[in-house]
Amino acid sequence: MALCEHCFRMMMLLHLILLMEWRFGSMPGNEPKLNNFFNEAMASDARLVMRVLIDEYKGVFEGLNSLVDVGGGTGTMAAAIAKAFPQLDCIVFDLPHVVAGLQSSANLKYVGGNMFEGVPPADAILLKWIMHDWSDEECLKILQRSKEAIKGKKGGKLIIIDMVSENQQVIDDQYVETQLFFDMLMMALQTGKERNNKEWGKLFLDAGFSNYKITPILGLRSVIEVYL
DSSP states (O other): OOOHHHHHHHHHOOOHHHHHHHHOOOOGGOOOHHHHHHHHHHHHHHHHHHHHHHHHOOGTTTTEEEEEEEOTTTTTHHHHHHHHHOOEEEEEOHHHHHTTTTBBTTTTTEEEEEETTTTOOBEEEEESSSSSOOOOOHHHHHHHHHHHHBBOTTTTTEEEEEETTTTTOOOHHHHHHHHHHHHHHHHSSSSSOOOHHHHHHHHHHHHHHOEEEEEETTTTTEEEEEEE
C-alpha cells in the first residue's frame, strides 16, 4: 500500500477514537496530549489537501468573499485558504475548547460553537472530513444548518471534502480496500458511513440543495461542490 494511504488510515483511526470519546462523554479537551496529536494529524492532511487544491483546483474558491471552515480544528486548512486568497474572509468554526486561545489575523478568525445549533454566515461553508462521521439524519441537520448560513445566495455554495465510495475513477484495488475498511469502521464504531454518489445526492436533495459536482482530487479524497 502506498505510504500516503497508510498514513491516511492511521490518521482516520485516530479521528475515530477521538470522536468516540466525544460521543460518550469524555471530551478530548480533557486529554491534551491526545488532542494535540489528533490536531496535528488532521493538520498534516489539511496541508496536503490544500496544496493540491491551490495548485490544481483553485477555481473552487474563486468568486467567494467569505468562507467558514466547520470543524476546522486549529485552522490549518482555513489559514492556507486565507493566505492563498487574501480577498477571502475566513472563519474557523469548532467546539469552544478547540479554538480557545487561538490568534486571529487580518482575514482569519476563530469562532466557537456547535454545528448542530448554527453555523456563522458566509458565501461558502466548508466541511472537511465531517460528514462521514455522522448518520444520514445527523448529516441532514448539518446540511440544513450550513444551507441556512450561506449568505451569497446567488454564488454561495457548500464545499465538502470527503470520500466518495464506489468512485469509478478509483480503480486501484488498494483504494477500494481502503474505502471498504473505513466503511466497516464507521458502521462498527460510529453511526456514520462512507457514501457513494447516489447517497450523497439524496442527502443534498433532502436538505433542499439543487445540484452538486464531485471532483476526485487526491487518492480517496474528493471535493463536492453543492449548490443552492
